[in-house]
Amino acid sequence: MFEIVAEPNRRAILNLLVLSQRSVGEIERHLHLPQPAVSKHLRVLRTAGFVEATVDGQRRLYRLKPEPFQQMDAWLEPFRRFWSAHLDALELHLDRMDESPLPTAKPARRIKGGVV
Amino acid sequence: MFEIVAEPNRRAILNLLVLSQRSVGEIERHLHLPQPAVSKHLRVLRTAGFVEATVDGQRRLYRLKPEPFQQMDAWLEPFRRFWSAHLDALELHLDRMDESPLPTAKPARRIKGGVV
DNA sequence: AAGATATATGCCTTGACGGGCATATACCCA
DNA sequence: TGGGTATATGCCCGTCAAGGCATATATCTT
Numbered sequence: 001m002f003e004i005v006a007e008p009n010r011r012a013i014l015n016l017l018v019l020s021q022r023s024v025g026e027i028e029r030h031l032h033l034p035q036p037a038v039s040k041h042l043r044v045l046r047t048a049g050f051v052e053a054t055v056d057g058q059r060r061l062y063r064l065k066p067e068p069f070q071q072m073d074a075w076l077e078p079f080r081r082f083w084s085a086h087l088d089a090l091e092l093h094l095d096r097m098d099e100s101p102l103p104t105a106k107p108a109r110r111i112k113g114g115v116v
Numbered sequence: 117m118f119e120i121v122a123e124p125n126r127r128a129i130l131n132l133l134v135l136s137q138r139s140v141g142e143i144e145r146h147l148h149l150p151q152p153a154v155s156k157h158l159r160v161l162r163t164a165g166f167v168e169a170t171v172d173g174q175r176r177l178y179r180l181k182p183e184p185f186q187q188m189d190a191w192l193e194p195f196r197r198f199w200s201a202h203l204d205a206l207e208l209h210l211d212r213m214d215e216s217p218l219p220t221a222k223p224a225r226r227i228k229g230g231v232v
Numbered sequence: 233a234a235g236a237t238a239t240a241t242g243c244c245t246t247g248a249c250g251g252g253c254a255t256a257t258a259c260c261c262a
Numbered sequence: 263t264g265g266g267t268a269t270a271t272g273c274c275c276g277t278c279a280a281g282g283c284a285t286a287t288a289t290c291t292t
Contacts, residue, residue, distance in 0.1 A: 024239060025238065036284095038239090043241090057238090058288065058289040060239065066195075076192070078131070079130070083186055123249090139269090151269070153250080176268085
């Protein structure tokens with residue numbers, strides 16, 4: 001699964017497709033890649049379940065499929081626990097600095113919450 | 117970054133280290149890999165910033181570093197938006213089925229919320 | 233049907249990477 | 263100091279995947 005996204009051009013294709021579905025020619029023009037390269041990468045992506053295509057005349061419209069991304073997210077989960085512990089430690093440290101502030105400028109520190 | 121975790125043995129090493137720090141020999145025994153292989157993979161992981169090591173006598177204790185995992189998580193973010201839209205659609209579909217249930221068993225469907 | 237466009241596929245070459253093995257380096261202990 | 267243990271590194275080889283190019287296939291237009 002990770003071998004698939006390890007290839008930079010394939011990541012570029014995925015980043016394109018996350019915006020909207022595209023034909024092979026559109027991808028080709030956006031990424032300045034030779035057409036056979038695009039088709040080959042798309043085949044890899046299709047075989048791995050990252051994308052699917054529908055026929056539209058002589059074109060093929062490619063779009064993302066969610067499952068592999070969810071699997072990658074699931075794989076990250078244990079590590080997410082690990083690094084959020086690190087972030088908690090960092091926050092605690094910063095909080096302590098807040099309690100005994102140094103005579104320096106104190107810019108906004110709290111970052112908007114999120115998955116992190 | 118993804119090329120690093122694309123290698124199965126390296127993923128195994130990371131999965132080990134997420135539990136606790138380990139020496140090379142411990143990793144070697146857990147994964148049944150020849151020692152040079154372990155050292156080589158650890159070097160790749162160290163160079164890429166996935167792990168760091170401290171010296172403990174003749175041993176090196178390796179542990180995870182959070183940054184690359186956070187970067188992978190950040191890369192996933194746009195796709196997370198995409199697939200959660202898909203999940204919303206699925207939920208809506210299931211909700212509609214709830215409104216006009218078929219005469220079949222109806223197991224618990226709602227999954228506990230999370231990052232997804 | 234003919235030519236043009238869109239996409240896919242096959243072949244070849246090259247480079248990167250992992251495995252295996254020997255060996256180097258560093259540290260410990262007696 | 264010598265021998266044993268822990269880890270790293272260098273070398274060779276096989277494999278595999280991506281790039282480049284030609285070409286096949288399908289569809290559109292006139």
